[in-house]
Amino acid sequence: MNDHVESPEQEEISGEPSSAQNGNFHQFISFKVGNEEFAIDIMAVREIKGWTETAPLPNQPDYNLGVLNLRGTIVPTFDLGCRFGMGRTETTPYHVFIIATVQERTIGLLVDAVSDILTVNDDQIRPVPDMERMTAAEFLSGIITVEESMVVLLSLEKLFHTGDLANAAEIAA
């Protein structure tokens, strides 16, 4: 049930693969949501865990899948596909949670599959073009091209910024 996969960051990071080359390299973990490829900074990723059942939290947006038990810690989980407006993901045991740390909080991101670890030079990251009236673009921090296909970089901080909402909830309570 708890067949989580250890984060690959251990081998990759400790080997300092990028330090030998020039320039600022960053590593990202890429994953699939629907038919699209996204990536997040590898440093935010704690581990990758196979799908488990979650307990729904009341009165949350649809993309909040509720909480799961990560070896005794309660971790809230989010359906990225739903967050991106693709509707709720029909979960199967083959889905995967990426457990990540955002602003000192541990969260789980439901994705279809984890694809790869990308080592990318900073200049390879292209900015997201200005798009009008597309607020979603706020949490897209860049685009990189990997083998002719496009991978969109996500900023978890922007996607899951907590400050103002936590305040609002406090006032309400």
Next chain:
Amino acid sequence: MTGSSFNADDLAQFKQTFFDECAELLADLEERLAAMQEETADSEALNAIFRAVHSIKAGAGAFGFTQLVQFAHRFEALLDRMRDGLVEQSERVADILVRAGDILACLVEASQSEQDLGENYGSEVCDEIDLLLAEIDGLESVLTSDEGNSVDTVVSEGPQEDQKNTVCTFLIEFAPKAELFRHANEPLFLIRELQGLGQVETECSLERLPALGSMEPEDAYLSWNLTLTTDKPEEDVREVFEFVEDDCDLKISAVQPEDVTHGSLSFHILDDVPETGDEDKSPGESDAEVLVAAKPATEPAAVVANVPVNAQKTSAAAPKAKATATPAQSTGVSSIRVDLDRVDRLVNVVGELVIAQSMQAQETEDRQGGHDFLINQANEDMSRIVREIQECVMAIRMQPVKSVFSRMPRLVREVSSKLNKQVRLLTEGEQTEVDKTVIEELADPLTHMIRNAIDHGIESPEEREGAGKKAAGAIKLLARHAGGNIIIQVIDNGSGINKDALLKKAISKGIVAEDAKLSDEEIEELIFAPGFSTAQAVTDVSGRGVGMDVVRRNINKLGGRISVQSVQGKGTCFTLTIPLSLAVLDGMLVAIGSEKYILPLASIVESFRPLDEQLRALAGGGEVVSMRGEYIRLIRAHHLFNVPGAVTDPCQGLVVVTETANGGKVGLLVDELIGQQQVVIKSIQENFDPVLGVSGATILGNGRVALILDIEQLKSMPVSADTWKPSSPEQSEASPANGDEAQIIAPEKMTDTEGMQVPATV
């Protein structure tokens, strides 16, 4: 001990340790001083007080807190005279001691926060001590007065006060126990230190020395009779033995100089000690300056012939015998200091162990159908052991409430003197244990309540006498266990709650409708309403209106309840009921639709399946269910939480009647009760925003998460969760029936709902 060889970090760390220790010492001091007010302290208590003050002084000296050292020194001087029986334990002395204790505590605080309390802080008490000392010293010219500038030096050296150089002779009987060596002390150094004070004559007694064959190499057999001629006061002599006091038999007696002649000295000592061989004393040998291994002539007959060799060896070997003593003799250290974080980690890990174990047990049972006797047996054993570990670990965090209670006497003194009231504080059950986190959270509410009790409860002495009571009021602080809870009561014998005034005030503040008829209990409950204060005038002690509502909130946060009973003119009693631990909760697992939730067992009154005629939807929203003539508000959790597939007809489900913080009742509609179980509380807020209606989460035996319901919040939640629309309309998870019913029970406070329904995160 000087900071020179350490870097600043080390020093800061040492300082922290010092203040930690101070806090403990002060608590101990406070308690013992309080006991002294009741009854005369015995010498053990006095010694303990002295040691506490002395340790603070020593530490303060090392860190250069001059003011603290000076005051502690003065304090110590008084205590020392008391120890010697030169000061009678009168009320006056007890009073001075208590006040001195308060000042000492303030000075420690000030040192810690690096405040300056002003040069003359505590000078009143100092003067009184001086006066007292002067009186004594007037009687006892032998003792030197302790005026002075003594204290700039580091303390362990002993103050170099300007003394009347009275030469005094002390007879010291020093018999180290094995623990002394275990604690890495060394008699030789002690004797050398004594030599630093004056002329020392040593005599080693071998009377306890066994035959070589039966000798335990790490035990202590030697004892010494020392004669010290010095111009220093006895205090200094005792200080040498300060750290070994508990590890040896020590007798120090002062002899008037004329009483002692060198020649007769050994007679003198030996005469005092009856066990010593009585015949053969040779007066000459006490002239030896350093450690003297006794000569055969002084040996008691019982010692076998090879003793001299033996003795030489042991006296040399004794200092080495540090590592371990024989188990029979070592009482050892009875407590250790452990970082709270470590304990917390242990508690967490054990919590996980409990879950993992029950998951494993369930899994194996599922797989082999419960037929394998051995596996079942193993599972059962495992479960028992794991529970036991959990209990043990929880017990580590348990502490007596004493640490909070002991802060209160000082508070009572401060507040009562500020208000010119006479108040006695009585405490009971201070050994009652409760989780450390609970203790920390208790301090504020208790402080508040005691302040209130003195300010509002206890009347002025004149009023009290007018009412035929004793001039001094009393506040009783009481703790005891009851089930899984600790009950703490704050009882005063003051004026009680003036219900008429309370009601009037509540009406004038608009808290209660003018024509409302309230029962006595309901009126008493009003003091917990926000922004309420009945004090005639706002004093600087209390009465600003942030009062009992905050207390109630704090107590509720702990999962506890507070109630009040009062008889006008007789007094008031606040009762706090608080769970022993914040980490574990007795819960009832309930099913609502496809989800399972935990209800705190403590709040459940009863549950029943209502009949149709017991239900009534009220106009303007809300539903009530009648139970034995009582109308109880019905809360549909599946509505509030938007749970699909739940039982929507109360006649098919169950109404769980729960008690709320203010003693009211609400009925919660659930599908069924699954069972009672103890759960480990996990925080949701660690990784997420607060979720309305949910106080936390726990992990069930199957590894799934169940949310713990918060009745208070459920009660205040807008009746329908439909006010918040899911972002994608096609995903409407709510069961079809929900829509209709949401209309029947329209939200009472629609305006409030906006803010409450903020979707957390993103």
